[in-house]
Amino acid sequence: xxxSKSNTLINKKIIDFxxxxxxxxxxxxxxxxxxxxxxxxxxxxxxxxxxxPYGLGVLVAHLKKNGYQSEIxxxxxxxxxxxxxxxxxxxNVIDFLRPIIINNIKDFQxxxxxxxxxxxxxHTFILEIAKTSKEVNSSIPILAGGVHPSNAPEMVLKESDRxxxxxxxxxxxxxxxxLLGFVxxxxxxxxxxxxxxxxxxxxxxxxxxxPPSENSLNIKPDFLRLPIGQYSSLGEVGAYFFMRGAESxxxxxxxxxxxxxxxxxxxxxxxxxxxxxxxxxxxxxxEIEMQVNDYGINHIMWLDDDLFFDRERAINLFNEIVKRxxxxxxxxxxxxxxxxxxxxxIHASADSGCIGMHVGVESGSPEILRSIRKPSGxxxxxxxxxxxxxxxxxxxxxxxxxxxxxxTLGQIKQTIDLAVEMDLDWYTISNLAPLPSTDIYDEMVRDxxxxxxxxxxxxxxxxxxxxxxQQDIEDSQKSVKSEFSDxxxxxxxxxxxxxxxxxxxxxxxxxxxxxxxxxKKMADEKLIKMKKFLLDIGxxxxxxxxxxxxxxxxxxxxxxNFDTAKDYYDRANEIKMNSEYWKSRFQVLGL
Ligand code: SF4
Numbered sequence: 001x002x003x004s005k006s007n008t009l010i011n012k013k014i015i016d017f018x019x020x021x022x023x024x025x026x027x028x029x030x031x032x033x034x035x036x037x038x039x040x041x042x043x044x045x046x047x048x049x050x051x052x053p054y055g056l057g058v059l060v061a062h063l064k065k066n067g068y069q070s071e072i073x074x075x076x077x078x079x080x081x082x083x084x085x086x087x088x089x090x091x092n093v094i095d096f097l098r099p100i101i102i103n104n105i106k107d108f109q110x111x112x113x114x115x116x117x118x119x120x121x122x123h124t125f126i127l128e129i130a131k132t133s134k135e136v137n138s139s140i141p142i143l144a145g146g147v148h149p150s151n152a153p154e155m156v157l158k159e160s161d162r163x164x165x166x167x168x169x170x171x172x173x174x175x176x177x178x179l180l181g182f183v184x185x186x187x188x189x190x191x192x193x194x195x196x197x198x199x200x201x202x203x204x205x206x207x208x209x210x211p212p213s214e215n216s217l218n219i220k221p222d223f224l225r226l227p228i229g230q231y232s233s234l235g236e237v238g239a240y241f242f243m244r245g246a247e248s249x250x251x252x253x254x255x256x257x258x259x260x261x262x263x264x265x266x267x268x269x270x271x272x273x274x275x276x277x278x279x280x281x282x283x284x285x286x287e288i289e290m291q292v293n294d295y296g297i298n299h300i301m302w303l304d305d306d307l308f309f310d311r312e313r314a315i316n317l318f319n320e321i322v323k324r325x326x327x328x329x330x331x332x333x334x335x336x337x338x339x340x341x342x343x344x345x346i347h348a349s350a351d352s353g354c355i356g357m358h359v360g361v362e363s364g365s366p367e368i369l370r371s372i373r374k375p376s377g378x379x380x381x382x383x384x385x386x387x388x389x390x391x392x393x394x395x396x397x398x399x400x401x402x403x404x405x406x407x408t409l410g411q412i413k414q415t416i417d418l419a420v421e422m423d424l425d426w427y428t429i430s431n432l433a434p435l436p437s438t439d440i441y442d443e444m445v446r447d448x449x450x451x452x453x454x455x456x457x458x459x460x461x462x463x464x465x466x467x468x469x470q471q472d473i474e475d476s477q478k479s480v481k482s483e484f485s486d487x488x489x490x491x492x493x494x495x496x497x498x499x500x501x502x503x504x505x506x507x508x509x510x511x512x513x514x515x516x517x518x519x520k521k522m523a524d525e526k527l528i529k530m531k532k533f534l535l536d537i538g539x540x541x542x543x544x545x546x547x548x549x550x551x552x553x554x555x556x557x558x559x560x561n562f563d564t565a566k567d568y569y570d571r572a573n574e575i576k577m578n579s580e581y582w583k584s585r586f587q588v589l590g591l
Pocket of ligand 1: 261262263266267268305335337360374375
């Protein structure tokens, strides 16, 4: 077999870096946000992600099957556990994690270290873990993989200061087995796939193999000794905590990989390849049953990006949950595709324990939807809203996005109008944050809207909900009466700038999430559901925000609980009177 020039170079580097046979692999799962954003108050309210490391569990299962020994050190879990159990004053996450990293390496004595990273927000930590690991033993090769390193392999390698030796891109469980087989057999005529590295400081990217076939997906993750049943007590697993209750134990499962669509802002195709590959229903159900029996799990969040890809399979999967008496609830926080929604599908979802479902809407403008290649159009969204509203036991949320290139205020207004017409229970609105390796990122770089290298850590858009940035804005403006304008009263042809988008976000949030609570007639079942959610926003998600309490008053009034309503109005008023920020906003909103 003739190797490409890149693979010849990569093979040589692998042989240099792996002088010994490999038997033991230690994996690190990094904290989910940068160290400087950790906040004891947010942690105590369970506001940070605390997902079981599903991908690492799958890697461990494959490695075990092939005779390797692995260990997982979940640093995200360690941080959240410590923040919740101890009264930290100044908590320095790096100082806290260093001895844990060092001890794990010394105790396990790995031949290779693997660092995974799902979120760009973990970027600084993967660099830190690699640095600390090399300080312990510089001869242990370090691999990084997962969604973030796959999206920006060159940047991760370069910013790691040569501490990360190789990146394994995309779905890499089989590529990792190949790499270790290559190392242990020294077969020079064969080349492992999906490896990127620096050679003489130049980025070299090896060949990529097709993603794992459907048969190889039928494997249960092996979480070793991780206390999976404890994860959701420390942080968020999915977006429907308020529906499943504080006592529930949530985990995740992945029934199929990939997505049929190719939205220009999404990195799923870059990581999973084209199309969708599904596991057998038995394999998925066996895995959930294992989590129920071994860890006491009673709620599953699907990690799927296209859960309804094959409607018949999805219905059979949900029916099997009922038939096998798993007695779980589940949610689709990752979102489903609106055009795939049918009555039969949502009926089977509700019957099998679905309590929450996100729908990827993004925009109400047909031009924007076409330009970003959404797989659904306005008519699909309206139809999906009609179907979902027949199932009040499911809390429904829509993902909306603003800030697309050239998007006008008029187009954003179309998004507001569509959201109100769909009448889902809630919408999460985010500003476009272009990810490297996506088409929209390339377009924006080409058109000079952003600089290439936006994921340089100083420029990363970390989002406001996890880091508490929105809270910081509110805190900094508590005593300052900032101007707030309703831009939709002006020229709708205007393309808003970043400053205007802050006010627009607030305005949209109010118009589509709060105002309908006042203006629309709602069944008691829906009002009770909204009460649970508003309580979660007021008590856990935000701090010192009068809006959820004001609208709890509205909801209680509609439920004829007038005394409780008055208590909530009083609480909202008390918070508002202590904040110039909220006074000015309530004034503009006429509250
Ligand atoms: S439908 Fe969702 S998962 Fe699929 S490409 Fe679009 S944004 Fe990504």
